[in-house]
Amino acid sequence: MIPISSPYITKKAKKYVSNCLKTNWISSQGKYINEFEKALAKTHNIKYCIVTSGCTSALHLAIKSLGIGRGDEVICPDLTFIAPANMIVLSGAKLKLVDVDPETFAINHKLLEKKITRKTKAIMVVHQMGHAADMNPIMKIARKYNLKVIEDNAESIGGKYRGKKLGTIGDVTTLSFYANKIITTGEGGAILTNSKKIAEKCAILRDHGMSKKQRYLHVDLGYNYRMTNMQAAIGLSQIEIFNKILEKRNFQILKYSEYLSEIEQIKLRSFKKWCSPVHWLTTITLLKKNLRNKLIKFLIKNGVDARPMINPVHKAHHFKKYFNSKEFKNSIEISKNSIHLPSSTLLKEKEIKFICKKIKLFFNIKNK
Numbered sequence: 078m079i080p081i082s083s084p085y086i087t088k089k090a091k092k093y094v095s096n097c098l099k100t101n102w103i104s105s106q107g108k109y110i111n112e113f114e115k116a117l118a119k120t121h122n123i124k125y126c127i128v129t130s131g132c133t134s135a136l137h138l139a140i141k142s143l144g145i146g147r148g149d150e151v152i153c154p155d156l157t158f159i160a161p162a163n164m165i166v167l168s169g170a171k172l173k174l175v176d177v178d179p180e181t182f183a184i185n186h187k188l189l190e191k192k193i194t195r196k197t198k199a200i201m202v203v204h205q206m207g208h209a210a211d212m213n214p215i216m217k218i219a220r221k222y223n224l225k226v227i228e229d230n231a232e233s234i235g236g237k238y239r240g241k242k243l244g245t246i247g248d249v250t251t252l253s254f255y256a257n258k259i260i261t262t263g264e265g266g267a268i269l270t271n272s273k274k275i276a277e278k279c280a281i282l283r284d285h286g287m288s289k290k291q292r293y294l295h296v297d298l299g300y301n302y303r304m305t306n307m308q309a310a311i312g313l314s315q316i317e318i319f320n321k322i323l324e325k326r327n328f329q330i331l332k333y334s335e336y337l338s339e340i341e342q343i344k345l346r347s348f349k350k351w352c353s354p355v356h357w358l359t360t361i362t363l364l365k366k367n368l369r370n371k372l373i374k375f376l377i378k379n380g381v382d383a384r385p386m387i388n389p390v391h392k393a394h395h396f397k398k399y400f401n402s403k404e405f406k407n408s409i410e411i412s413k414n415s416i417h418l419p420s421s422t423l424l425k426e427k428e429i430k431f432i433c434k435k436i437k438l439f440f441n442i443k444n445k
Contacts, residue, residue, distance in 0.1 A: 081382040082257035085422035093310035107306030113313045125276035132253030132266035134302035136164040139249045142278040153201040154184035155389045156408035162390045179407045183210035199225040204233035209352045237353035262308035326356035336433035359418040386415035
């Protein structure tokens, strides 16, 4: 079975982890945490980086660092993994969902102003599956209404918007280092910001609300959202070869595009001119309805692990009674008719060719 994704663990990663074990620095203190934070900040040309136990915890910290809570509202795209929406609600704020753009799969900025009220405090922007959201109009709207912008860059680390690195445009950014992400620490996440105030707040909240000046002096209601030294060791080994990882992944999308180009029944992701995308999960959209599950079943039977697109947020059991599905035409259609194909740094061209042959076989297209 060709897996949907496999973590890219190098010899250097094993060396760094071995060092953690030899020195007994295996928990949430150690040199690799600081080094990984510095490397991430340098890679993004940003002032502050705080690594966390996961992207979900990073999202929670980002929201809390902006002072968002009960009585506030946060706008979020309907087509995203559930974590941003859950963290908005768990922070005490009200969730306001917006449909996505049919090409970028990111939040549709043309619908934002209709959702803004006096209670709105922030816009959650998710750079979806390697493609940037259209940030200029989003930032213009945010500044017009004095709103904060949170960039969820879990799926698009390394991407750019009009030459600017994703994660450096909004007020605060979150990253994911889950095992299937472009950079991995197994589980893990990070916060990026140019704001000293936000960085200091996140650092305190991450560590039980403990003062950075006096140990065991708790100055806020905090959490245990710390990353371990061993996780950071793996992350550092990957950020050191970050450009190589991006090159490998971008080569893969070129090959997918080449081998799938003659299949008229599917549509590959298109990329806006203002976006310098990265390749996280290869996504194809079926132009004929009700084929998604059949194709996934066929591919799995033939040794290819394929996955359905995420469900829209408004369909989650704990959210569906609060939203009208008629507002989310694009997110529903994308979700119903799109699938993810194997995508990881370890994926070889011959495997991509094999996958594409099986897709052609499903559509009764002769392989050349």
